Amino acid sequence: MFFGEYSYKVDEKGRIPLPPNFRAQLKDGLVLAKGMGEKCIAVYSIAEWRRLSEKLAEKALTPANLRRLNRAIFGTAFSASFQGQGRIKLPDPLRTYAGIGDTVIVVGANNRVEIWSEDGWKPEITSAEEQASQIIESGV
Amino acid sequence: MFFGEYSYKVDEKGRIPLPPNFRAQLKDGLVLAKGMGEKCIAVYSIAEWRRLSEKLAEKALTPANLRRLNRAIFGTAFSASFQGQGRIKLPDPLRTYAGIGDTVIVVGANNRVEIWSEDGWKPEITSAEEQASQIIESGV
DNA sequence: TAGCATTGTGGGGAGAAGTGGGGAATTAGG
DNA sequence: CCTAATTCCCCACTTCTCCCCACAATGCTA
Numbered sequence: 001m002f003f004g005e006y007s008y009k010v011d012e013k014g015r016i017p018l019p020p021n022f023r024a025q026l027k028d029g030l031v032l033a034k035g036m037g038e039k040c041i042a043v044y045s046i047a048e049w050r051r052l053s054e055k056l057a058e059k060a061l062t063p064a065n066l067r068r069l070n071r072a073i074f075g076t077a078f079s080a081s082f083q084g085q086g087r088i089k090l091p092d093p094l095r096t097y098a099g100i101g102d103t104v105i106v107v108g109a110n111n112r113v114e115i116w117s118e119d120g121w122k123p124e125i126t127s128a129e130e131q132a133s134q135i136i137e138s139g140v
Numbered sequence: 141m142f143f144g145e146y147s148y149k150v151d152e153k154g155r156i157p158l159p160p161n162f163r164a165q166l167k168d169g170l171v172l173a174k175g176m177g178e179k180c181i182a183v184y185s186i187a188e189w190r191r192l193s194e195k196l197a198e199k200a201l202t203p204a205n206l207r208r209l210n211r212a213i214f215g216t217a218f219s220a221s222f223q224g225q226g227r228i229k230l231p232d233p234l235r236t237y238a239g240i241g242d243t244v245i246v247v248g249a250n251n252r253v254e255i256w257s258e259d260g261w262k263p264e265i266t267s268a269e270e271q272a273s274q275i276i277e278s279g280v
Numbered sequence: 281t282a283g284c285a286t287t288g289t290g291g292g293g294a295g296a297a298g299t300g301g302g303g304a305a306t307t308a309g310g
Numbered sequence: 311c312c313t314a315a316t317t318c319c320c321c322a323c324t325t326c327t328c329c330c331c332a333c334a335a336t337g338c339t340a
Contacts, residue, residue: 071264074250
């Protein structure tokens with residue numbers, strides 16, 4: 001389970017660290033993918049990613065659908081691992097997709113980790129908070 | 141299992157490299173075919189190709205159908221292998237079919253690899269992503 | 281308060297991988 | 311049988327990746 005919000009610098013080689021307790025949960029390997037629908041990078045553990053992709057594949061009704069789905073899911077995913085002191089390299093296609101410059105916001109989101117650009121994160125979190133408080137007001 | 145999205149240049153001799161990762165999985169030989177339904181080149185391992193063609197043959201209901209199918213599938217397929225530093229030569233017919241100029245996008249799509257022209261890939265992936273996020277919205 | 285451990289940040293260097301091109305061997309066509 | 315074109319093996323250069331080490335800042339401990 002992933003928690004919290006952290007800010008890191010992207011160094012000249014495109015690397016970022018992850019919070020130490022995220023590392024522990026991801027030590028068996030991780031998968032980087034496009035955040036579906038949002039302009040961010042999604043990080044999954046191997047197990048979680050497999051579970052997710054299988055579940056998605058079940059939803060494809062036709063072979064053509066399945067091909068496109070595989071393209072969207074696998075084509076945008078990169079497996080990665082920690083190098084040296086626990087940093088990962090952000091693949092260029094994903095970095096461009098998420099509009100990441102030299103600072104990232106790393107966010108724990110329950111079953112996955114999300115990596116946002118500074119500019120992408122601010123509007124996202126404010127509207128998400130708004131929505132959350134509405135849901136809470138309606139009774140939890 | 142094939143992952144990720146990579147961009148490569150086609151050199152003057154019509155060769156492209158494949159990601160080291162993919163090479164290892166295809167070292168026993170590979171088959172190039174037209175992407176069924178899409179304007180791209182599909183790359184299969186020998187084993188996967190055999191599995192696929194057997195499956196297709198089962199679906200052919202009449203001998204005439206089977207002949208046509210065989211023509212369409214085997215007639216346009218090329219077996220290839222890695223030469224020198226791990227590059228493959230793109231057969232001219234397939235190259236024209238996929239509209240490939242001097243840059244390709246190599247995409248891992250689970251059980252196969254796809255080779256796209258730059259111009260063909262962009263619209264395909266955007267609509268594929270749209271479709272995927274719709275499926276996600278409908279509840280995973 | 282002093283010292284130690286952990287963690288973020290920067291960078292050097294060896295090796296791998298992408299790119300370009302020469303030349304021998306094989307094939308096709310006249 | 312000879313010539314031309316294509317294929318494929320090899321070599322060379324450049325770029326990038328990844329492993330390593332170092333330093334600074336922070337927080338904990340004694």
